[in-house]
Amino acid sequence: MKKGQITIKDIAKELNISASTVSRALNNNPDISPETRELVQKFAKEHKYKPNSMAMNLRSKHSNIIGVIVPELANHFFSSVLSGIELVAEEHDYQVIVCQSLEDYSKEVRNVQTLIKARVCGVLISQSKTTTKYEHFQELIDNDIPIIFFDRICTGIDTGKVVVDDYSGTFNATEYMINTGCKRIAFLGAPPHLEISKNRKNGYLDALRKHHLPIEDDFICGADNKQLGYQTAKELLLSVNKPDAFMCMNDYTASGVLVAAKELGVKVPEEISICGFSNSNISQDTDPMLTTVDQYPAKVGEEAMNLILEKVNNPEKQERKNRIIKTNLIIRNTTKQLPENEE
Amino acid sequence: MKKGQITIKDIAKELNISASTVSRALNNNPDISPETRELVQKFAKEHKYKPNSMAMNLRSKHSNIIGVIVPELANHFFSSVLSGIELVAEEHDYQVIVCQSLEDYSKEVRNVQTLIKARVCGVLISQSKTTTKYEHFQELIDNDIPIIFFDRICTGIDTGKVVVDDYSGTFNATEYMINTGCKRIAFLGAPPHLEISKNRKNGYLDALRKHHLPIEDDFICGADNKQLGYQTAKELLLSVNKPDAFMCMNDYTASGVLVAAKELGVKVPEEISICGFSNSNISQDTDPMLTTVDQYPAKVGEEAMNLILEKVNNPEKQERKNRIIKTNLIIRNTTKQLPENEE
Numbered sequence: 001m002k003k004g005q006i007t008i009k010d011i012a013k014e015l016n017i018s019a020s021t022v023s024r025a026l027n028n029n030p031d032i033s034p035e036t037r038e039l040v041q042k043f044a045k046e047h048k049y050k051p052n053s054m055a056m057n058l059r060s061k062h063s064n065i066i067g068v069i070v071p072e073l074a075n076h077f078f079s080s081v082l083s084g085i086e087l088v089a090e091e092h093d094y095q096v097i098v099c100q101s102l103e104d105y106s107k108e109v110r111n112v113q114t115l116i117k118a119r120v121c122g123v124l125i126s127q128s129k130t131t132t133k134y135e136h137f138q139e140l141i142d143n144d145i146p147i148i149f150f151d152r153i154c155t156g157i158d159t160g161k162v163v164v165d166d167y168s169g170t171f172n173a174t175e176y177m178i179n180t181g182c183k184r185i186a187f188l189g190a191p192p193h194l195e196i197s198k199n200r201k202n203g204y205l206d207a208l209r210k211h212h213l214p215i216e217d218d219f220i221c222g223a224d225n226k227q228l229g230y231q232t233a234k235e236l237l238l239s240v241n242k243p244d245a246f247m248c249m250n251d252y253t254a255s256g257v258l259v260a261a262k263e264l265g266v267k268v269p270e271e272i273s274i275c276g277f278s279n280s281n282i283s284q285d286t287d288p289m290l291t292t293v294d295q296y297p298a299k300v301g302e303e304a305m306n307l308i309l310e311k312v313n314n315p316e317k318q319e320r321k322n323r324i325i326k327t328n329l330i331i332r333n334t335t336k337q338l339p340e341n342e343e
Numbered sequence: 344m345k346k347g348q349i350t351i352k353d354i355a356k357e358l359n360i361s362a363s364t365v366s367r368a369l370n371n372n373p374d375i376s377p378e379t380r381e382l383v384q385k386f387a388k389e390h391k392y393k394p395n396s397m398a399m400n401l402r403s404k405h406s407n408i409i410g411v412i413v414p415e416l417a418n419h420f421f422s423s424v425l426s427g428i429e430l431v432a433e434e435h436d437y438q439v440i441v442c443q444s445l446e447d448y449s450k451e452v453r454n455v456q457t458l459i460k461a462r463v464c465g466v467l468i469s470q471s472k473t474t475t476k477y478e479h480f481q482e483l484i485d486n487d488i489p490i491i492f493f494d495r496i497c498t499g500i501d502t503g504k505v506v507v508d509d510y511s512g513t514f515n516a517t518e519y520m521i522n523t524g525c526k527r528i529a530f531l532g533a534p535p536h537l538e539i540s541k542n543r544k545n546g547y548l549d550a551l552r553k554h555h556l557p558i559e560d561d562f563i564c565g566a567d568n569k570q571l572g573y574q575t576a577k578e579l580l581l582s583v584n585k586p587d588a589f590m591c592m593n594d595y596t597a598s599g600v601l602v603a604a605k606e607l608g609v610k611v612p613e614e615i616s617i618c619g620f621s622n623s624n625i626s627q628d629t630d631p632m633l634t635t636v637d638q639y640p641a642k643v644g645e646e647a648m649n650l651i652l653e654k655v656n657n658p659e660k661q662e663r664k665n666r667i668i669k670t671n672l673i674i675r676n677t678t679k680q681l682p683e684n685e686e
Binding site: 063065067072073074076079080082083086090095096097098099100102107110111113114115117118119120255262281282285286287 | 408410415422433441461462463629630
């Protein structure tokens with residue numbers, strides 16, 4: 001083995017395993033068997049491996065550029081998160097470059113490679129809907145580029161995260177519609193493997209349970225854009241057992257439900273209530289204006305940027321910090337008013 | 344002077360002028376005096392300066408990454424242009440990274456520096472509203488990074504451009520409203536130094552002239568977002584000489600006009616017609632849905648990407664190519680119907 005400070009690559013070569021395995025073993029990644037983890041950590045200790053000094057050396061070759069990977073820039077939530085990211089970046093004299101995965105796993109892999117080539121010093125990621133493998137995220141960590149997930153987080157990688165309190169968001173919104181008299185509430189959600197889908201659905205389900213309302217499988221649908229919101233709402237509203245409210249994954253879906261309701265002559269909010277999620281720009285352009293859940297995207301961006309800068313500037317700290325951003329129900333005109341004598 | 348292939352820096356040193364001046368003189372930039380231009384070009388010729396081989400050497404150190412600078416990603420037009428850019432990039436195995444200037448000149452300057460650091464091989468730019476100096480764009484060219492402008496073009500730099508046919512867009516929309524009976528059409532525009540503002544305003548003015556309608560200064564306002572659209576429309580609709588139509592710079596402005604009209608109980612389109620520009624996502628969410636001008640943003644992005652790839656791959660070609668994207672009037676429900684016996 002060569003003289004001087006040893007690297008992850010040296011350890012990998014000596015133990016005849018991949019550099020990625022070494023990095024994960026050193027980071028106590030649960031994917032690595034306890035045997036391998038112990039072997040790697042023992043070897044690293046004996047040979048005085050110092051992750052931080054190496055990371056710092058590498059980092060000094062890096063820039064003051066933070067890379068951001070988002071599913072889709074045309075989605076108002078993500079462009080609003082970026083405003084928060086830019087704000088904190090400006091304050092600390094960092095620059096921001098953005099890539100979009102367009103909800104495509106293989107494009108997201110190329111985004112990662114591009115950001116490594118562009119010599120970013122840290123990456124903020126909200127993963128694509130189609131991502132179920134995480135080697136590319138690990139590649140960033142192996143290149144000593146710290147990462148922080150936001151909104152659509154990856155539970156397979158042990159790093160800091162900024163999430164929206166999705167559970168409470170849909171719980172509170174669903175409960176509000178129940179309190180205004182709705183009893184048959186449909187849920188239009190996103191692909192079930194995403195953490196945000198699970199959490200929003202659980203908030204919805206728990207609100208029904210709390211109020212002893214039946215849970216109907218037919219009312220739990222996959223529909224997370226305007227077109228699908230429109231189609232799904234039309235089918236449900238034409239069915240015998242039609243719902244009297246829609247809790248939607250986002251405002252685009254809710255706007256599709258609204259179009260279906262108008263087309264069928266169903267009065268909003270008298271006959272059906274509709275709640276979106278995001279408080280995006282379109283939520284005040286529809287007529288009636290959408291009741292929705294504000295998830296403070298700029299705050300998500302600010303917190304994510306704060307966490308990544310902390311990591312970039314203190315690479316020796318191993319602590320994993322998470323942030324949860326509280327949501328707020330914005331009551332507009334697609335839901336009914338609470339009864340006056342409501343306690 | 345050192346041996347071998349001479350560079351722009353060598354010429355600059357020998358002639359005691361800046362590298363940027365040499366580059367501009369070699370590119371026949373009109374900002375450089377004819378004397379200096381001749382001096383530089385003569386010197387370059389005598390010393391067998393070859394711009395292309397040098398550019399190609401430099402370029403080989405570059406990447407397959409195209410940088411994009413846009414004013415604001417939250418604006419649907421720009422995120423849609425990006426879709427077109429990404430499409431062509433995918434086809435040719437190029438990667439795209441994006442920076443936003445947030446309409447701030449000094450941030451746009453830092454965007455340029457960031458993209459140079461990130462080793463992009465070409466840059467697509469739509470300039471910020473506050474940009475009136477162009478040295479930073481020239482810096483890219485001086486670094487042998489070709490640039491193409493799109494939509495908000497910079498007339499001070501001699502390079503390829505992709506523009507929307509803004510003039511015909513507002514001309515046709517204004518003429519349509521005249522043909523439906525409107526006689527007092529207000530124009531809500533953007534800062535007058537931008538080429539797109541001038542062209543859209545000229546289209547509006549020429550339509551009035553063609554139909555012998557008076558041009559009223561009070562009807563030509565600066566208002567290019569929802570809030571300003573709302574305020575301006577409210578003032579105009581409360582004035583004695585109120586307009587019967589609004590030709591707006593974009594759909595956001597038009598949506599603000601619509602809110603003002605509803606608030607004042609002014610019927611759309613019976614009492615006033617409203618036309619937006621962009622055919623952005625909100626234009627189908629308003630009620631009534633907006634009549635607007637489609638400027639085919641994805642096509643703008645595709646053409647811009649085609650032009651920059653041509654430059655990246657054929658650095659020896661000096662030809663300046665421009666593309667004009669035709670617009671199309673999308674008639675929805677905020678304007679009246681043409682009279683049936685209209686010829």
